[in-house]
Amino acid sequence: MKITWKGKFDGNEDSLPxxxxxxxxxxxxxxxxxKKLGLILNLLSVPLxxxxxxxxxxxxGFDAIMEHFYVYWAxxxxxxxxxIPHxxxxxxxxxxxxxIYTNLKNGMLFVVAPEKMSKSRFIVMSLMPNLVFGFVPFLLYLIFPQLGFLGVLGATSIPMGIGDYYNIINALIQMPKGAKTYLYGFHSYWYLPEERAAQTS
Structure with missing residues (x-):
């Protein structure tokens, strides 16, 4: 597979693959x-x-955190x-x-991959960086509270995946069994492959 760093998104959807x-x-x-999407997602990340x-x-514990404050800042x-590794x-x-595109003006970074995916692969793709940088370090911290660095790494990274959770929820709610999804420009679509559509018709 090939990964291309495109940098700043110019705002023109037609320029996307x-x-x-x-x-x-x-x-x-x-x-x-x-713009509206970026604003809403960033606002939702605050309570999380x-x-x-x-x-x-x-x-x-407050005392332990104050004693090793530099670790938490790290x-x-x-x-x-x-x-970016996310x-x-x-x-x-x-x-x-x-x-890979950046859209820092709207507080977003995103990947465009013009390929078709099953619901399960799309969910795994969306969730994977949040597991690596968010949920796994956070869980380790809950088990071993002395690992304060991992706790804050996870606690900070989990809300940063708010856009991914939004996409996962959309896929879970809107995609029927056997459907595939893909990006066309900045918008997501789903469809039933011909053999699956024939079975449901």
Whole structure:
């Protein structure tokens, strides 16, 4: 597979890579305006961040955190540094080509991969970097509270995946069994392969 770093998204959806558009594909019911989407997702990440940080505080204890404050700050800095590796993990999960874009004005980084995926592979692709940088370190911290660095790394990284959770929820709710999904420009679509459509008709 090939990964291409495209850098800053120019705001023109037509400039994004486009694959084959299936005539029977159904567009996902999702927020179409990228500015509105970025704003809503960033706002939703705030209460999630508050919850994960509260868990870190309760598990580690205020005194212990104050005593090793620099360790916790390191966790925050590493989480921020993982923003781009986060996107590379998404890209690695794709089989063909993947293009990485930044849209920092709207607080977003994203991958465009014009290939078709099953629901399960799409969910794994969406969730993988959040497991690596978020949930696994966070779980290790809950088991071993002395690992404060991992606790804050996970607590910071989990809310950063809010856009991925949004995509996963859309796939779970909207895609029927046997459907495949793909990106066309900035929008997600799903469709039933011909053999599956014939079975359900």
């Amino acid at each position: 486009h694959g084959e558009h299936k005539p029977n594909a159904v567009k996902f019911k999702e927020i179409n305006d990228i 961040l508050a919850v994960t940080y509260a868990i870190v505080l309760l598990r580690g 966790g925050i800095l590493v989480a921020l540094a993982c923003l 996107e590379f993990i998404h890209a690695i999960c794709c089989r063909k080509e993947a293009y």
